[in-house]
Amino acid sequence: MHLKLQHTTRYTYETPVRGVVQMLRLTPRPYDGLHVVRWRIDVDHDATLKPSEDSFGNIVHSFCAEGPLDALTVTVEGEVLTEDTSGILHGTQERLPLGLYLRQTPLTTADRTIADFARDAADGRDRLDALHALMAALSDRMTFDVDVTHVHTTADEAFADAKGVCQDFAHIFIAAARSLKFPARYVSGYMRQSDGREHYEAGHGWAEVHVPGVGWIGFDPTNAICATDAYIRVAIGLDYLDASPVRGVRTGGAHETLDVSIQVQHGASQQ
Amino acid sequence: MAGVMGKTAKGSEPIGSGKPFDEMNGFDGECREAYRALKDWLEETPTDLLDQRKLEAEALFRRSGITFAVYGDKDAEERLIPYDLIPRVLSGAEWNRLSEGLTQRVQAINALIVDLYSKAEILKAGIIPEELIYANPAFRPEMIGIAIPGNVPVPIAGIDIVRVDADDFYVLEDNARTPSGVSYMLDNREVTHLLFPDLLGRNRVQPVERYADELLAVLESLKPVNSSGDTTIVVLTPGSYNSAFYEHSFLADKLGVELVEGRDLFVRDDILYMRTTQGPKRVDVVYRRVDDDFLDPLTFRPDSMLGVPGLFSCYRAGTVTLANAVGTGISDDKAIYSYMPEIVRFYTGADPLLHNVPTWRCREPEALAYVLDHLGELVVKEVHGSGGYGMLVGPASTQAERAAFSEKLKKQPDNFIAQPTLALSTCPTYVDGCIAPRHVDLRPFVLTGASGTRIVPGGLTRVALREGSLVVNSSQGGGTKDTWVLEE
Incomplete structure (x- = not known):
């Protein structure tokens, strides 16, 4: 699929800030299922975007903008060609040992209820079947709700409420998969919904699970499907914190307002 | 015994069961050579004088701000760690053996950490189960693939040593994260100097005062390859509310470098700077006493106010050295400890000189x-x-x-x-007007730079002041002693 992306993040500061330091994971690394035609990040201030890589192999850009600043806008514009591989990933950069992806993190700790839920859902099924059953069960159990959780909500908190956003669905799925001894990780990126909608208020988050003999597979528990060519996979990590599109610190300034606008378009018509 | 690692010198017999070994009087009450002069002195010194010196010592500690009680909070009492007047003595020969064992162990620890964050050969060889490392929160994936300056992730280690007889030293615990306590080693010696000016010379005690120079040399030797001309070193502290703040300021002072908090530093384009009255000054080496989690809110805990945003990117880019490196706490884990004999063999090719419990x-x-x-x-x-x-x-x-x-x-x-349960050795200790045996351990500070390992002769001796107690931790009613290593 030919996808065009435009992602604008605008911070407005109630009182001017002295400076902003940010670390962006907003650039996809190509693999067999994703070809980057063009990709560009802009910051509307005089700042050098320093490219680097983290230990997961994510492409990172950092910058420091010196104030006083009333507002700051980060823009991402890109164009990619994706392929539907039924969620199975080939040609990805694998820098870290598989065993590391079995680790629980504070955001992805499987408490007894999640571990029991995972075991019941898998019900002795083998590998892929177990994961599909888990995804279906989770999707039945959870309700998508943008008003209940926040970025610091942990898997077990969201699971107890049975409500949350894609980040919560992914964290629970990751925690559950790890409790079944599958290496699992968080993915941040974008997706184009099948209803043809172009505008979104947030990026997307899903999970990848490693299945012996198959490799890494993208599971999107929010939509109860494996990742398709409608997904743009950008960054990975043990949980949301590692794969966050933006991590930043500002000095000075009072309250900030955040506006995010994302547009994912089918690119074919314009080519 | 199932699951027991690390053979003891005596095979599978319990270690040091029965009557504890006294470092002055041995098992049989006969004074050991290294203690002879001290024992004579103790016998000829009236207890009034000892009481008098004890009061003077307390006054000295209070006046120089050496105690942790200066903040006046309710934990203050816990932080006031009593100094015992009677030094602990090790002979030159004992120290040489210990020192060789410590060097070997710390070189193995450095090799382990470098390996775990690069090729992980030790896991491939099946020596440590993978999940013990990868599931461990002290293992930091962020460190994987980073070139560690000088291949020395642990320039400063504190190894806790105990003994149960005249021959054997056992490692109780490895501290490769941020070992503390060295200020006591130096302060205790200074107080001994002031209270008993002729005692040190008469006993031919090796000096510890060069610790700061050694540390400075080690930190300088590990400066990043891409550093500026002069090497700028700082001590990074979480601040004056930290229980070890006294030691942080003490060390900065002895090293002759700036003591800074996170807010005194900033990062521009992957270079670390310190704010000074003359403008920004580039920093090359950070002796950090801030935990991994709090070092950099952009990489570790996002809510940390103690660190420096972007610091870890500088480290990754090779423009700054962190001492110790991030993720060194993995070797402090007590499950990893149990594999230390194999770890030493794997990296040094030799049998460990120090025993594991x-x-x-x-x-x-x-x-x-x-x-x-x-x-x-x-x-x-x-x-x-x-x-x-x-x-x-x-x-x-x-x-x-x-x-x-x-x-x-x-x-x-x-x-x-x-x-x-180890019958830890005892040392004569001055308690309630009497000299009585009390259990001790020892934390020597092992420094490793680009050109090898050095250890100042001595360390921090902790003593369990309660009769019969084996717990020497200061938080559990322990005190400290000056530790003498005699010239050979």
Whole structure:
């Protein structure tokens, strides 16, 4: 699929800030299922975007903008060609040992209820079947709700409420998969919904699970499907914190307002 | 014994059971050579004088701000660590043996950490189970693939040593994260100088004062390859509310470098700077006393106010050295400890010179069964724990405590290891107007730079002031002693 992306993040500061330091994971690394035609990040201030890589192999850009600043806008514009591989990933950069992806993190700790839920859902099924059953069960159990959780909500908190956003669905799925001894990780990126909608208020988050003999597979528990060519996979990590599109610190300034606008378009018509 | 790693010198016999070894009087009451002069002095010195010196020592500590009690909070008492007047003595020959063993162990620890964050050969060789490393929160994936300056992730290590007889030294714990306590080593010596000016010379005690110079040389030797001309070193502290703040400021002062908090530093384009009255000054080496989690809110805990945003990117880019590196705490883990003899063999090709205390890993079912059956004889510790908290000292426990602990053990066996109760050696200690034997341990500080390992002769001796107590931690009523290593 030919996808065009435009992602604008605008911070407005109630009182001017002295400076902003940010670390962006907003650039996809190509693999067999994703070809980057063009990709560009802009910051509307005089700042050098320093490219680097983290230990997961994510492409990172950092910058420091010196104030006083009333507002700051980060823009991402890109164009990619994706392929539907039924969620199975080939040609990805694998820098870290598989065993590391079995680790629980504070955001992805499987408490007894999640571990029991995972075991019941898998019900002795083998590998892929177990994961599909888990995804279906989770999707039945959870309700998508943008008003209940926040970025610091942990898997077990969201699971107890049975409500949350894609980040919560992914964290629970990751925690559950790890409790079944599958290496699992968080993915941040974008997706184009099948209803043809172009505008979104947030990026997307899903999970990848490693299945012996198959490799890494993208599971999107929010939509109860494996990742398709409608997904743009950008960054990975043990949980949301590692794969966050933006991590930043500002000095000075009072309250900030955040506006995010994302547009994912089918690119074919314009080519 | 199932699950026991690390053979003791005496095979599978219990270690140091029975009467403890006294470092002055041995097992049989005959004064050991190294203590002869000190013992004579103790015998000829009236207790009035000792009482007088004890008061003077307290006054000295208070006046120079050496105590941790200066903040006046309710924990102050806990932080006032008593100094015992009577030094602990090691002969030159004993020290040489110990020092060789420490060098070997710390070189192995450095090699282990470099390996774990690069090729992980030791895991491929099947020597340590992979999940013990990768599931461990002290192992930091962020470090994987980073070139560590000088291949020395642990320039400063504190290795806790105990002995049970005249011959053998045992490592009780490795501290490769941010070992503290060196200020006591230096302060205690200074106080001995002031109180008993002729005693040190008469006993031909090797000096410890060059510790700061050694540390400075080690830190300078590890400056990043891409550093500026002059090397700028700073000590990074979490601030004056930290319980070890005194030591941070003490060390900065002795090193002659700036003591900074996170807010005194900033990052521009992957270079670390310090704010100074003359403008920004580039920093090359950070002796950091801030934990991994709090070092950089952009990479570690996002809510940390103690670190420097972007610091870890500088480290990754090779423009700054962190001493110690991030993720070195993995070797402090007590489950990893149990593999240390194999780790030493793997990286040095030689048998370990220092003994490990035999350790049951409760994650292994057979070992767990043994531990549950023998709780009354064993010391059970949390694998990630420190400071003497969260442990069960079998022989000193009640039936109810053991029952409660057994439940904890069964629930989370991975979280615990068990060791035999060691009859730690004792040293003469001045308590309530009498000289009496009290149990001790020793933390020497092992410095490793680009050109090798050096150890200032001595360390921090901690002493359990309560009669019969084996717990020397300052948080549990322990005191400290000046530690003498005699010239050969």
